[in-house]
Amino acid sequence: MKLASYKDGSRDGQLVVVSRDLSTAHYATGIATRLQQALDDWNFLSPQLQELSQTLNHGKARHAFAFDPKMCTAPLPRAYQWADGSAFINHVELVRKARNAEVPESFYTDPLMYQGGSDDFAGPRDDVIVPSEDFGIDFEAEVAVVTGDIGMGVTPDEALEGIRLLMLVNDVSLRNLIPAELAKGFGFFQSKPATAFSPVAVTPDELGASWQGGRLHLDLESVWNGKRVGLCNPGPEMTFHFGQLIAHIGKTRNVRAGSIVGSGTVSNKDWSRGYSCIAEKRAIETIESGAPKTEFMRFGDTIRIEMKDADGASIFGAIEQKIAPLHAA
Amino acid sequence: MKLASYKDGSRDGQLVVVSRDLSTAHYATGIATRLQQALDDWNFLSPQLQELSQTLNHGKARHAFAFDPKMCTAPLPRAYQWADGSAFINHVELVRKARNAEVPESFYTDPLMYQGGSDDFAGPRDDVIVPSEDFGIDFEAEVAVVTGDIGMGVTPDEALEGIRLLMLVNDVSLRNLIPAELAKGFGFFQSKPATAFSPVAVTPDELGASWQGGRLHLDLESVWNGKRVGLCNPGPEMTFHFGQLIAHIGKTRNVRAGSIVGSGTVSNKDWSRGYSCIAEKRAIETIESGAPKTEFMRFGDTIRIEMKDADGASIFGAIEQKIAPLHAA
Numbered sequence: 001m002k003l004a005s006y007k008d009g010s011r012d013g014q015l016v017v018v019s020r021d022l023s024t025a026h027y028a029t030g031i032a033t034r035l036q037q038a039l040d041d042w043n044f045l046s047p048q049l050q051e052l053s054q055t056l057n058h059g060k061a062r063h064a065f066a067f068d069p070k071m072c073t074a075p076l077p078r079a080y081q082w083a084d085g086s087a088f089i090n091h092v093e094l095v096r097k098a099r100n101a102e103v104p105e106s107f108y109t110d111p112l113m114y115q116g117g118s119d120d121f122a123g124p125r126d127d128v129i130v131p132s133e134d135f136g137i138d139f140e141a142e143v144a145v146v147t148g149d150i151g152m153g154v155t156p157d158e159a160l161e162g163i164r165l166l167m168l169v170n171d172v173s174l175r176n177l178i179p180a181e182l183a184k185g186f187g188f189f190q191s192k193p194a195t196a197f198s199p200v201a202v203t204p205d206e207l208g209a210s211w212q213g214g215r216l217h218l219d220l221e222s223v224w225n226g227k228r229v230g231l232c233n234p235g236p237e238m239t240f241h242f243g244q245l246i247a248h249i250g251k252t253r254n255v256r257a258g259s260i261v262g263s264g265t266v267s268n269k270d271w272s273r274g275y276s277c278i279a280e281k282r283a284i285e286t287i288e289s290g291a292p293k294t295e296f297m298r299f300g301d302t303i304r305i306e307m308k309d310a311d312g313a314s315i316f317g318a319i320e321q322k323i324a325p326l327h328a329a
Numbered sequence: 330m331k332l333a334s335y336k337d338g339s340r341d342g343q344l345v346v347v348s349r350d351l352s353t354a355h356y357a358t359g360i361a362t363r364l365q366q367a368l369d370d371w372n373f374l375s376p377q378l379q380e381l382s383q384t385l386n387h388g389k390a391r392h393a394f395a396f397d398p399k400m401c402t403a404p405l406p407r408a409y410q411w412a413d414g415s416a417f418i419n420h421v422e423l424v425r426k427a428r429n430a431e432v433p434e435s436f437y438t439d440p441l442m443y444q445g446g447s448d449d450f451a452g453p454r455d456d457v458i459v460p461s462e463d464f465g466i467d468f469e470a471e472v473a474v475v476t477g478d479i480g481m482g483v484t485p486d487e488a489l490e491g492i493r494l495l496m497l498v499n500d501v502s503l504r505n506l507i508p509a510e511l512a513k514g515f516g517f518f519q520s521k522p523a524t525a526f527s528p529v530a531v532t533p534d535e536l537g538a539s540w541q542g543g544r545l546h547l548d549l550e551s552v553w554n555g556k557r558v559g560l561c562n563p564g565p566e567m568t569f570h571f572g573q574l575i576a577h578i579g580k581t582r583n584v585r586a587g588s589i590v591g592s593g594t595v596s597n598k599d600w601s602r603g604y605s606c607i608a609e610k611r612a613i614e615t616i617e618s619g620a621p622k623t624e625f626m627r628f629g630d631t632i633r634i635e636m637k638d639a640d641g642a643s644i645f646g647a648i649e650q651k652i653a654p655l656h657a658a
Contacts, residue, residue, distance in 0.1 A: 011369055011585075040340055078409045078585060080448035086515075106509070114515040115444040117578075119409035119585040131482060131581060153460060153655055174581060180435075186415075186443040187516020193581045249446075252460065252503060252522045256340075256407060256448040326482055 001053035002200045003028075003165065004317075005035055005073045007123070012036060013073040017052045018200050022317055025067040026056050035076055035201070039258040042148055042164060046203075069199035069317045074121035075167055076146065076258060082118035082195065083249050084142070084171060084262035085111050089239040091267035091280055098283035111240045111248045114187045116171075118260070122196035124317060127324035128172050128303075130193060136176030137297040137323055141222045141276035141305045142169040143234045144262040145242050146201060150255040159246035160214050162255070166207065168198035168220070168316045169262055170305055175279055175296060198305075199317030206315070214241030216307075218315070220266050222276050223304040224297075229281070230274035234266040297323050330382035331529045332357075332494065333646075334364055334402045336452070341365060342402040346381045347529050351646055354396040355385050364405055364530070368587040371477055371493060375532075398528035398646045403450035404496055405475065405587060411447035411524060412578050413471070413500060413591035414440050418568040420596035420609055427612035440569045440577045443516045445500075447589070451525035453646060456653035457501050457632075459522060465504030466626040466652055470551045470605035470634045472563045473498045473591040474571050475530060479584040488575035489543050491584070495536065497527035497549070497645045498591055499634055504608055504625060527634070528646030535644070543570030545636075547644070549595050551605050552633040553626075558610070559603035563595040626652050 002020065005013030006027075015028040015035050031048045032038040038045045055061045086092060089107060096103050122128065130137050146165040154162070177191035204211050210218045217235030221228060240248075242261060249255050266276045275281045282292035297303070306318040331349065334342030335356075344357040344364050360377045361367040367374045384390045415421060418436060425432050451457065459466050475494040483491070506520035533540050539547045546564030550557060569577075571590060578584050595605045604610045611621035626632070635647040 080407045080409065081446060083446075083518075104513075107513075112513060112515050113518055115446055115518060117410060117412075117444055117582060118447070119588050120583045129481065135581070152458065177581070182514040184433075184436075184441060185511040185514060185516070186441055187514070189412075189442055189444060190577070190581045194583070248519070252464070252506075252519045253446060254449045254523070259448050 001050050002202045002206060003035060003049065003075060004200045005075055005077060006071050007073050011077065013077050017049055017056055018067050019056045020206070022067055022200065022314060024056060024064040026052060026061045026064045028052065036258050039146065039148065039164060042257065070125045072125070072199040073123040074197035075165070075201035076260065077121055077123070079118040079121070079258055079260050080256060081259035082116040082262070083113055083259065084116050084264060085113045085240065085245045086264035087111060087238050087240040087245060088264055088267040090237055090269050091265050094267070094280055094283040094287070098286035108239065111245055113245065113248055116192055116195060120194050122194040122321070124196060124199045124319045126196065126321065128193070128196070128321050129324055129326055130174065131326040133298055134176065135174035138173045138175050138278045139222065139224070139297070139303040139305070140171040140173055140265045141220050141230065142171055142263045142265060143216050143220065144169045144197070144260050147246060147255055147257065147259045147261060149257045150246060150250055152250050152252065152254050154247050154250040156241070156243035156247045159250065160243040162246065163204060163242060165201040165203060166216065167201045168305055168307060168319055170196040170303060170319045170321060171262060172196065173277070196319055196321055198319055202315060210309070214243040218307050218309065220276065221306050221308070222274070225301055228274070230276045232266040232268045232273050232276050234263055237268055238263060299323050299325050330379050331531045331535060332364060332378065332404060333529045334404055334406060335400050336402050340406065342406050346378055346385055347396050348385045349535070351396055351529065351643060353385060353393040355381060355390045355393045357381065365587050368475065368477065368493060371586065399454045401454070401528040402452040403526035404494070404530035405589065406450055406452070408447040408450070408587055408589050409585060410588035411445035411591070412442055412588065413445050413593060414442045414569060414574040415593035416440060416567050416569040416574060417593055417596040419566055419598050420594050423596070423609055423612040423616070427615040437568065440574055442574065442577055445521055445524060449523050451523040451650070453525060453528040453648045455525065455650065457522070457525070457650050458653055458655055459503065460655045462627055464506055467502045467504050467607045468551065468553070468626070468632040468634070469500040469502055469594045470549050470559065471498040471500055471592045471594060472545050472549065473526070473589050476575060476584055476586065476588045476590060478586045479575060479579055481579055481581065481583050483576050483579040485570070485572035485576040488579065489572035491575065492533060492571060494530040494532060495545065496530045497634055497636060497648055499525040499632060499648045499650060500591060501525065502606070525648055525650055527648050531644060539638070543572040547636050547638065549605065550635050550637070551603070554630055557603070559605045561595040561597045561602050561605050563592055566597055567592060628652050628654050
């Protein structure tokens with residue numbers, strides 16, 4: 001099934017079930033009002049949501065209405081955890097190669113992961129608000145999962161069983177703030193403004209055979225200012241699958257329902273597939289010609305992130321954001 | 330007023346108002362059931378909680394019962410943000426001096442802060458569960474604030490107005506996992522298991538003149554295995570006050586209601602005051618004699634963290650935790 005949260009003036013939005021083709025939706029009122037509520041009590045509530053989903057898909061839901069992604073908050077407008085991996089080692093290799101740095105051996109066996117801010121996510125059509133263009137504004141197209149309760153010490157295989165939903169992510173990054181933050185060693189902080197998510201979160205069964213072994217084998221499209229710049233596959237080259245990423249979190253703590261775990265920027269070895277963040281394009285330019293040529297984003301720029309199935313149908317709906325200043329003129 | 334959350338089998342606990350002397354409590358039923366709910370709608374709900382608090386303090390609340398800290402979850406058993414500063418530069422100086430490293434000049438003007446996991450906090454009397462003693466188990470006694478909604482671009486002075494509550498913290502750290510994580514640059518992750526909080530969160534007015542300019546001027550006591558090892562004052566030597574820490578978060582994003590912001594390990598220049606984490610004791614030993622002598626915590630060890638007012642009355646109640654293995658024999 002497919003779930004979304006509709007803007008209703010509240011902090012958590014109103015849970016809606018969305019039809020498979022993203023054409024119609026139905027409030028989940030009577031089952032659960034908020035997505036976190038459904039995640040908190042998944043075994044009891046998800047069969048009821050599933051039933052509504054089937055009725056909706058069959059065109060038989062009485063109070064269905066046209067689905068409008070502009071009405072969506074992030075599926076979880078705020079969450080108790082947003083842990084983002086950097087699971088595509090190709091991305092790390094490129095960025096390091098561009099500055100003549102080695103990739104430590106441990107990066108191939110131990111996932112890189114940072115704890116992100118999760119109190120104020122952006123909806124799929126909300127502006128990316130940044131105080132200054134000088135911060136080096138970049139998008140990052142990713143895939144993320146939402147978990148149920150998973151206990152400390154979980155194995156990667158067990159962790160896969162705890163995945164409830166998948167979403168797309170725009171993990172906006174402020175590149176010019178990153179070097180100083182990484183040098184401090186405490187991780188990203190000011191360099192990561194509000195993360196945005198796709199209109200719709202979907203259960204793994206919606207993905208069929210494309211969801212295999214904790215990896216999603218469908219192309220992720222990134223369109224910057226109307227031009228497609230990336231069509232990368234997050235499947236085969238994902239160095240650590242989602243079960244491994246969750247197990248990484250679970251080494252020393254429990255992972256509680258509603259935790260969001262990200263893949264990191266999707267990146268493929270075949271450069272002809274393009275890029276899922278500008279930093280990678282700049283790394284390639286540096287490797288090829290000694291210096292980056294592509295500039296970061298400017299106010300007014302747009303970014304569109306979407307994934308389609310084999311029939312060309314959008315699975316999660318599109319993230320479509322515009323970059324905007326904090327204090328508009 | 331003083332607020333706590335009682336264990337009731339739910340994920341968020343049941344909101345109770347606690348009397349100033351911590352002797353009695355009263356369910357806030359009819360006003361709000363969860364603390365996050367009160368924070369989400371503070372202007373409307375806090376006057377009602379305040380009224381109940383006054384009735385309780387006057388011994389006139391009809392259904393008051395004896396307050397029992399063992400019944401408490403963390404005031405917020407899960408939160409949308411846990412951002413922990415390292416605002417006592419003395420701590421950083423000591424740790425760096427012990428390994429002959431300089432403190433970068435920027436550390437005196439730009440706060441160190443990491444994003445912590447916030448989906449699974451420990452209650453004040455819950456065990457600290459750690460898979461292995463080899464991880465180097467340490468406590469960290471801190472002060473934290475809980476905020477209301479604070480917008481991006483906030484100034485430090487404005488940010489002070491957004492502080493709703495204060496609490497004590499045991500920011501448990503796994504010291505032997507930290508060097509490798511800091512080397513990766515992505516910040517603490519596995520090195521930070523579930524953070525614990527004091528039984529009670531209090532509004533700033535409960536602290537009177539001890540709360541000044543975003544700093545709390547009362548001694549914070551740390552008792553390890555029954556022996557007082559620290560009585561440090563988090564006030565005068567806090568390099569960055571809480572308004573500055575919140576403004577640091579707010580540089581590139583909004584800070585939403587219920588965000589928890591920590592001071593970092595409280596540390597004083599006067600070594601006779603002792604220590605608020607074992608790592609600091611070890612740093613002092615290294616500076617004095619070339620090597621650390623004090624070992625980290627073992628299973629069965631206890632830690633007690635408490636703060637008393639000028640009359641010797643406990644303000645927040647005590648954090649009292651025992652270190653325990655993940656799989657008890």
